[in-house]
Amino acid sequence: MIELFSENFHLLSVCFLTIIILLFNYIWPLIKLNKIKKNLKKIETT
Amino acid sequence: MNKILGSITLFYHKLGSYPWFYSISSKLLPISTFLAFMIFLLGIVWGIFYSPSDVTQGEIYRIIYMHVPAASVAQSIYFSLAIAGFVYLVWKMKMAGLFIKAMAPIGASFTILALVSGAIWGQPTWGTWWVWDARLTSTLVLLLFYLAIIGLYSSFDNKKTADQAVSILAMVGAVNLPIIKKSVDWWNTLHQPSSIRIFEESTISSEMLYPLLICILSFYLMVFVFGLMAMRTEIAKREMTKDWFKKMVKKND
Numbered sequence: 044m045i046e047l048f049s050e051n052f053h054l055l056s057v058c059f060l061t062i063i064i065l066l067f068n069y070i071w072p073l074i075k076l077n078k079i080k081k082n083l084k085k086i087e088t089t
Numbered sequence: 090m091n092k093i094l095g096s097i098t099l100f101y102h103k104l105g106s107y108p109w110f111y112s113i114s115s116k117l118l119p120i121s122t123f124l125a126f127m128i129f130l131l132g133i134v135w136g137i138f139y140s141p142s143d144v145t146q147g148e149i150y151r152i153i154y155m156h157v158p159a160a161s162v163a164q165s166i167y168f169s170l171a172i173a174g175f176v177y178l179v180w181k182m183k184m185a186g187l188f189i190k191a192m193a194p195i196g197a198s199f200t201i202l203a204l205v206s207g208a209i210w211g212q213p214t215w216g217t218w219w220v221w222d223a224r225l226t227s228t229l230v231l232l233l234f235y236l237a238i239i240g241l242y243s244s245f246d247n248k249k250t251a252d253q254a255v256s257i258l259a260m261v262g263a264v265n266l267p268i269i270k271k272s273v274d275w276w277n278t279l280h281q282p283s284s285i286r287i288f289e290e291s292t293i294s295s296e297m298l299y300p301l302l303i304c305i306l307s308f309y310l311m312v313f314v315f316g317l318m319a320m321r322t323e324i325a326k327r328e329m330t331k332d333w334f335k336k337m338v339k340k341n342d
Binding site for chain 1 (some may be wrong): 131136137148149151152155156159195198199201202205206209210212213310311314315318319321322325329334335338
């Protein structure tokens with residue numbers, strides 16, 4: 044595995060980019076939704 | 090026949106309801122996320138570690154397991170935006186406008202992945218990061234359409250006007266989709282013709298094709314998951330002052 048990636052920097056960089064884009068698409072809406080819910084709870088309690 | 094039509098109409102009307110969608114998506118998300126992740130893991134591990142090397146390209150060809158699925162979903166998402174645009178303009182279904190707003194950034198991100206992974210693949214195989222050939226240029230135009238939709242939406246304060254404007258733009262941009270698909274046949278391009286064919290025999294070895302198909306399936310499942318999540322967030326933004334949403338938040342849904 045290490046050999047495959049160390050000899051193929053191009054492949055490694057595409058793998059990283061794919062993981063970053065997938066994680067971004069998963070985490071970003073979660074953060075935004077939780078922020079909205081938190082704000083709503085704050086407003087409800089005050 | 091009437092029963093089928095009736096249930097389709099009922100589903101269509103339910104789909105237009107924010108509370109119904111928010112509630113059903115929270116039930117669908119755990120299983121679809123698990124499925125998408127497991128299938129992605131299977132496809133990517135099979136493709137990168139267990140499929141044979143390419144005779145001419147060696148190991149670098151394995152970029153195909155990310156490049157092709159990304160390009161495929163990027164085009165499919167835009168096609169779905171064009172359909173949603175049509176639905177919004179004809180039937181004024183508010184969920185269709187919300188769909189365009191939620192899916193455009195996801196489509197843009199996958200187009201960026203397709204373009205950048207293609208450039209990284211092109212450097213060692215073609216000897217250049219970028220050429221202005223028909224496939225690459227039309228895919229860049231696709232990205233510009235996505236960015237235009239995102240930009241146009243945020244330039245309006247009124248959500249209805251914004252939904253209308255992006256619906257028109259989404260439909261206009263659909264003209265680019267057959268150009269992307271047929272660019273390698275209509276013009277002499279550095280980009281190779283498609284290896285996966287539906288009506289003819291594929292030009293790619295089956296040992297490479299199966300993991301590639303699994304990767305493509307997993308990307309579509311992931312787009313489904315990301316789409317559900319983005320639409321839930323957009324619904325929350327639009328409905329945060331409504332009672333049904335406050336009740337959902339209290340129930341921790």
